[in-house]
Amino acid sequence: MKVMVFLTAIFVALASPDVTYAGMLNQAQKYAGLHEVKHNKKLRAVLGVNPARTPWCGHFLGLIARMTGRKPPEGYAIARSWLRFGAPVRLTYARPGDVVVVRAGRGYHVGILAKLSKTRAQLIGGNQSGRVQFSYFSRGKVVAVRR
Structure with a gap:
């Protein structure tokens, strides 16, 4: 019986992250x-700020994280704070639903990975050309992937 409970706990622990992160991508797409x-x-x-006057990519990710049962990092409104979210993942192992922080000018931008090619990462996020949309970023601009 104890072995069965242990194996069930391992299965849930390994299976849940995929569902959670795919859930983040699915939730973001609704916006x-x-x-x-x-x-x-x-x-x-939904954001609690005026997006026309405030950089809001971090606010959007905070909304999506909370909607999927995740806790945003402290200071989540600032894109750079997402460097502390979840666990780090190497870019080569990134999968849809992972949180990606990219270099944007002198600052940072954060979004949710939708697709990854040899040269680009497609992210959905807020404050991408003033809206929630899919945008492409060079893989060379990726600072971190978090799961």
Whole structure:
């Protein structure tokens, strides 16, 4: 009996992260297309900030993390804070649903991995050209992948 309980616990521990992170990607997709000005009222209500006046990629990831039962990192509003989220993953092992931090100018941007090719990472996130959308980033700009 103890062995069966132990094996069940291992199975749940190994299976749950896939569901959780795929869930983050699925949740984020529900907001695709919302624009910080055109849909300001709706975004303001779910983010708790005015996206037309505030860098909001971290706020968006915080919303998605909470919706999927994850705890955002302290200071989650700042994209760089997502370097402390979950566990680190090498880029070569990244999979859809992982949180990706990229270099953006002199700062950082954070999104959720949708696809990864040899040269680019496709992320969905907030504040990508003023909206929630899929955008491509060079793999060379990826600073961290977190699961």
